[in-house]
Amino acid sequence: MPTKQAGLTKKTVVSAADPVLATSVGAVAFTNPILxxxxxxxxxxEYTDFVDLADLGGVVTKSVTLNPIRGNPPPRVVETPSGMLNAIGLQNEGVHVFLNELLPPLKKQARKVVVNVAGKSKEDYLEVTSILDKSGVDALELNISCPNVKEGGIAFGVCAQTAAGLVSEIRKRTTLPLWVKLSPNVTDIVSIAKAVQDAGADALVVSNTYLGMAIDIEKKKPILANITGGLSGPAIHPLALRMVWQVAKNVSCPVVAVGGVKSVREVIAFLLAGASAVEVGTMNFVDPSICGRLPLELADWCRSHETTVKKLIGALEA
Ligand SMILES: Cc1cc2nc3c(=O)[nH]c(=O)nc-3n(C[C@H](O)[C@H](O)[C@H](O)COP(=O)(O)O)c2cc1C
Structure with missing residues (x-):
């Protein structure tokens, strides 16, 4: 039997749509904050054997570009202590295959679909945005922070003026909620966050991977064919947490956190630091069911602490 506790109904069985989990990123409402x-x-x-996609707050897609991209030559990934380096190089089938083949089944299964958009040039970003504008997706996430491509990607994300210029042009092409995924490979992420917000971003995603490298000491050669790659996984969580906190207290738009989530504890830390939703990446490769479990564990934690996701957001006492 449910019992009443401090205004919350205490249940023994929690669900991924438990009301304590409700959150929103600007105008987009999510049943839970796990993306x-x-x-x-x-x-x-790829994950439907392990997770019911409807149990997630939403799915953020692989970066979609105008034309298909084969990506970088292998080796493209290396395991590192508590993380991994990747230099995939935005491999994808291009926006038309995405729209015709990949998006329809995803829209049927996921509660919310956020499409990550990347480009080699400003024109690429603008065209992909225009093509996706009427696709019925819930938001766009602009990747201006990919560290693994020669043109585009991070080149747009490391200078406040360039980032703001791109975002203001894209803003004119779509009425969809526009999230901008920032690069951590900068001296002052707050100045870029503010510039991008002022240029029309509806939310900031903090952040992409951290530029790193690995060396095969016997061969005296880099392990990645691309030489450098982006570091992700539990190793980066403290760095991402610091940036989420810094950005969230300096902007008025919502922040979506990403970096090193491996359990419900990092999700809660991100919420306390000011994130309205949390994305989970590398740990999906270790435990493909993690995104299905986290909403349940978070609901359980909220109920046992007599709180809600909305109350946790930005509740850090510092
Ligand atoms: C193999 C791999 C591929 C990725 N591809 C993309 C991508 O296409 N676009 C993007 O914006 N971020 C990409 N990322 C970055 C992740 O979305 C995320 O920002 C990063 O991995 C940090 O989160 P995590 O520590 O939970 O993995 C990729 C990360 C990995 C590990």
Whole structure:
């Protein structure tokens, strides 16, 4: 029998749509704050043996570009202590295959679909945005922070003026909620966050991977064919947490956190630091069921602490 406790109904069985989990990122309402991180979940179908996609707050897709991209030559991933380096290089089938083949089944299964958009040039970003504008997706996430491509990607995300210029042009092409995924490979992420917000971003995603490298000491050669790659996984969580906190207290738009989530504890830490939703990436490769479990564990934690996700957001006492 449910019992009443401090205004919350205490239940023994929690669900991924438990009201304590409700959150929103600007105008987009989510049943729970657990989203997938771009590039670690394909377009969802790879995980349906492990997770009911409807149990997630939403799915953020792999970066979609105008034309298909084969990505970088292998080796493209290396395991590191508590993390991994990747230099995939935005491999994807292009926006038209995405729209015709990948998006329809995803829209049927996921509660919310956020499409991550990348480009080699400003024109690429603008065209992909225009094409997706009427696709019925819930939001766009602009990847201006990919560290693994020669043109585009991070080149747009490391200078406040360039980032703001791109975002203001894209803003004119779509009425969809526009999230901008920032690069952590900068001296002052707050100045870029503010510039991008002022240029029309509806939310900031903090953040992409941290530039790193690995060396095969016997061969005296880099392990990644691309030489450098982006570091992700539990190793980066403290760095991401610091940036989420810094950004959230300096902007007025919502922040979506990403970096190193491996359990419900990092999700709660991100919420306390000011995030309205949390993306989970590398740990999907270790435990493909994690995104289905986290909402349940978070609901359980909220109920046992007599709180809600909305109350946790930005509740850090510092
Ligand atoms: C293999 C791999 C591929 C990725 N591809 C993309 C991508 O296409 N677009 C993007 O914005 N981020 C991409 N990312 C970055 C993730 O979305 C996320 O920002 C990063 O991995 C940090 O989160 P995590 O520590 O939970 O993995 C990729 C990460 C990995 C590990």
């Amino acid at each position: 997938t991180a771009s590039g670690t979940y394909g377009s969802g179908k």
